[in-house]
Amino acid sequence: MSVRHGLLALLAGEPAHGYGLKSDFERITGSAWPLNVGQVYTTLARLERDGLVTAGDAADDSSRTWRITRDGRAELAAWYGSPVDDRPARDELAIKVLVAIAAGSVDVTRILQAQRKATVERLQEWTRSKRQADPEHDLAFLLLLDALILKAEAEVKWLDLCEERLRRRKPRGRA
């Protein structure tokens, strides 16, 4: 998640103090990514260094009002215009399954079933949260839950597929 671009997006709306940015960031993202205020100031300092935001002089960070620059708006537009490529370099689950298959002596089906149970239990928790959410007031939270649920659903489908492929492969392994 790009906190950097999130802050730029907020500043594109109006100038703000650091603490206000922290609160607004958490509000629009359904409180999924809590920030500490130190992280906000560090990010703002980097944005300022890169010429993407500017702030008046003040005795301390908390008094400074931050504004987006023309370069900042261009950076934000480029971000909105680019698809996100957040494929993880290492997917621990995939690696665990592949290593277990290669080891030969590990019960891979047990790993798949344990993971499926854990993922489905997470799905149940998120579905419960969804039921309690108000579609009018909790839109950000609902959209975030939808994203988490769809990703988890995809993971369960992948686990099912692994199990099915392994099952079909078994007779050949024994031959």
Added chain:
Amino acid sequence: MVRAASPLAFDRVTKVHGAGPTAVRALGPVSFAVAPGEFVAIMGPSGSGKSTLLGLAGALDTPTEGTVSIEGHDLSALTPGALAALRRRTIGYVFQDLNLLPGLTAVENAALPLELDGASIPAARSEALAALEAVDLARLAHRFPDDLSGGERQRVAIARAFVGPRSLLLADEPTGALDSLTGERVLALLRAQCDRGLTAVLVTHDAAHAAWADRILFLRDGAIVDESRPAR
């Protein structure tokens, strides 16, 4: 204290199709009990025994071994007449293929099980209207199925499934043909009915649908291999 009989219980149930060397075990042995008001999902891939299990639960099929009980009644001990009455009065079915009669309005479709069971037409229609009200469809009660959307038709099917005194609802992939948001609404509705005391068993291959349940049983090759409960 006397415990209420489980709305649905399987005790070492197996189902074998065919006989001799070509016999195929479709299910079991499987044991589980559903608590009153509980929403249970049975999750498994195609061929895992889900539909066999649901057919046995709905008294549409008989087990090769073991006992299926509904509200404490061993189904194998009931006379055909008593079994048919139990099926009509206690169990509601919701399938992906809705089987709504196109020549009847929503309220007439929902009232049909009660009318077939001997209720007077005004009494059956009044109960059906209450069931449609519960699924937020009372305003469309006099429309024909062809004049309803897919989601609305599915809600009529759910209303028909729990109309009257029925307490056990069995659903087989009821949201399969619906888009995500409409499917979610149907599942939320099932969930709400369980919160009001209905007991439901849903079979599905979809984890996101199963996640609406209180408890999920994982079925593989005819056996329950695991069970999940949400963290409270």
